[in-house]
Amino acid sequence: MATSDIVATHESLTDADQTVTFLIPSRQTFAxxxxxxxxxxxxxxxxxxxxNRVVYTDLNLGERYTLEATxxxxxxxALVFTQGxxxxxxxxxxxxxxYR
Numbered sequence: 383m384a385t386s387d388i389v390a391t392h393e394s395l396t397d398a399d400q401t402v403t404f405l406i407p408s409r410q411t412f413a414x415x416x417x418x419x420x421x422x423x424x425x426x427x428x429x430x431x432x433x434n435r436v437v438y439t440d441l442n443l444g445e446r447y448t449l450e451a452t453x454x455x456x457x458x459x460a461l462v463f464t465q466g467x468x469x470x471x472x473x474x475x476x477x478x479x480x481y482r
Contacts, residue, residue, distance in 0.1 A: 416482055435479075435481075
């Protein structure tokens with residue numbers, strides 16, 4: 383094929399079949415103390431356990447994603463502790479789950 387050969391054209395700006403959309407994946411997490419309804423602040427104590435509600439949009443199906451749970455003191459920016467990691471392969475592009 384020569385460099386001047388036309389391989390595709392976009393003839394109609396209003397034709398949905400000729401439209402390309404670029405999606406930008408996003409995620410949000412909401413940390414709360416396990417056993418609470420998530421309405422309270424986080425207060426460390428000897429039996430403290432952290433849960434995370436994770437919501438995501440526009441992920442690639444079949445691709446493995448890994449989350450790392452860390453708790454950072456917002457005031458001083460210091461790492462309080464790292465709870466661990468969780469890997470998942472989404473079955474839908476957008477969704478969510480609870481990680482404990």
